[in-house]
Amino acid sequence: MKLNLDKNLRPDLSAKVAALINQHKWIIPTWLHTLSVSIGHGETDIVAKCHVDHEYRQATIQIFDRFATENNEFQESTIIHELIHIHTSPIIDYVKTTLDETIKDDTQRNLITQQLDRLHEGITCDLEYAIGRKI
Numbered sequence: 001m002k003l004n005l006d007k008n009l010r011p012d013l014s015a016k017v018a019a020l021i022n023q024h025k026w027i028i029p030t031w032l033h034t035l036s037v038s039i040g041h042g043e044t045d046i047v048a049k050c051h052v053d054h055e056y057r058q059a060t061i062q063i064f065d066r067f068a069t070e071n072n073e074f075q076e077s078t079i080i081h082e083l084i085h086i087h088t089s090p091i092i093d094y095v096k097t098t099l100d101e102t103i104k105d106d107t108q109r110n111l112i113t114q115q116l117d118r119l120h121e122g123i124t125c126d127l128e129y130a131i132g133r134k135i
């Protein structure tokens, strides 16, 4: 797996994120060929987010400004959380695409999508917690 680090990330932050990803690389699915880390701006509540492109075997973890202000334990949990999303996102993307194609009623589709997003996030947090207890 190739790791691409955004050159706009602060050097200390870049090194820290790379070290955390390396420490938890066993979580990363074997199908992933490229993991990129980029810097995000303009979000105050979000610490990090992950975009997965399963078809091209790529994922990007976006690190927001708040990440740098959090303590080491929270930063580690955040990276674990985002790495778990690499596993869960392909099936969630499939379900959302299927919902878009089959449910034409916007209200119904939006309600199901919101419930799916909550469930997806909850499962990811549960796995993050379970992994965090073991390490």
Ligand SMILES: [Zn+2]
Binding pocket: 081, 085, 121, 124
């Ligand atoms: Zn999440």
